[in-house]
Amino acid sequence: MSPIIKKTGGEKFTLPGKYLLFILSLVAVALIMITSATDIMNSRAFTSLESALYPFQRGLANAGAWLIRRKIEIGNIRSLQAENEELKRQIDALTTENIYLQQDEYELTNLRRLYELDAQYQNFEKTGARIIAKDGSNWYQSFIIDKGTDDGIAVDMNVIAGSGLVGRVNAVGSNWARVQSIISDNAAVSGTLLSSSDNLIVTGSLELYKNGRIAWSKLVDPTDRVAIGDKIVTSNISDKFLPGILIGYVSDIKPDANNLTKSGELIPAASFEHLDEVLVILTMKQELSEESTGIEDEEEAP
């Protein structure tokens, strides 16, 4: 910061660097305060700015995918690949359906009343989307998909891949949407243990995810009903996630120091390593709860 270094190297601006730093720091701090206190980041002006990047990201993502595909599948005929992708998409859809059917069966034997509500989940309208860019830092996991408001996507819609939950849309533009994945260290989902219907919190963890796992905690289970391999699904008390979407399988159980709750690890059902295509559920929790309360009112009336 010595005043000796004021050489400008013949640049056009002659403002010394430290003043520039000071001014731009103030600008950045002001930006932090404005954008974290208001909802301006989701306004049209901001989201359309990012839309400008979309064609480049899409093109380069395709280029990257192309490179990798060439590397792995040298000699493969293109039509076979297309067919394969189509079939994979079908498998994904069928696996999801299958999971829901299994759940339905479970609910049917245990909670007949809930079954009727749950049966509609497989009928959720979904749309497939491609991942075109990922968070550039190595700390958090969020990614950009190639569909946006034009395809009916809105903030807080749930994203699944294969048979498991991937994350939630947290920003959307006309032709892109940003998805925060559940494995991201700053993400948390309210879940339910399918075997006992007890609620717990699933939190992403960079540390655990390096071993392919994420963490769950705050499970109240005094009678030791939780077992390794149990399914964890999204809970019905979450206001962002639809109930009954498979998150993963319990892989480790530890009692907490307070002796009241338990925590542990789970293996996510969706494979995050080579995530390429995802499904966005176009039904939102808010709509669903409005609908279902409507139905209940009708039922209770007579």
Place this chain on the structure above:
Amino acid sequence: MRRIIAYILIVFLSFLLQTTVFQTIGSYLSDLVPNLLFLLVASFGILRGEKTGLLLGFFSGLMTDLVFGSYLGFYTLLFMFFGFMIGILFYQSVEPDHFLPVFAIIACGDLLFGFVEYVLLFLLRTRFHFRFYLLHVMIPEMIYTVAVAVLLYPFYLFLDEVLQTDESRRAKKFV
């Protein structure tokens, strides 16, 4: 003017590569990507001084925040300060075409950058397992960044020289 266009293009390209192609490649390298934007900011901090470093940092960070941040300003500040500090400390005090010290600066800088990210993003949320993050995020990222620097830094150096000869030629013309 040409210089500004060149800067805009490189920031743009670095950002796009870091979030797309390198992500795809990175998914085969334990999910890590080299920090191309840091490399860019540090390189031009060394080559052109603190003002270029901080301006490039400002816009690189702003771009990251715009696309991936939930608020603007975090990476803006971080990149800007690193660009400024590297410019202040190393502009004209290291030879830009002596690669070894330059790569050492980039390596140490990236490690420090990762450390600051860890403190602000993870330590403040009570993630205390520093050794894990050091060994699994910061150091691998540093190694990737330096590996890419071996390829990209000579290009930046070349680009800077081309722009500089171009500028001095134009300046002569006007005299």
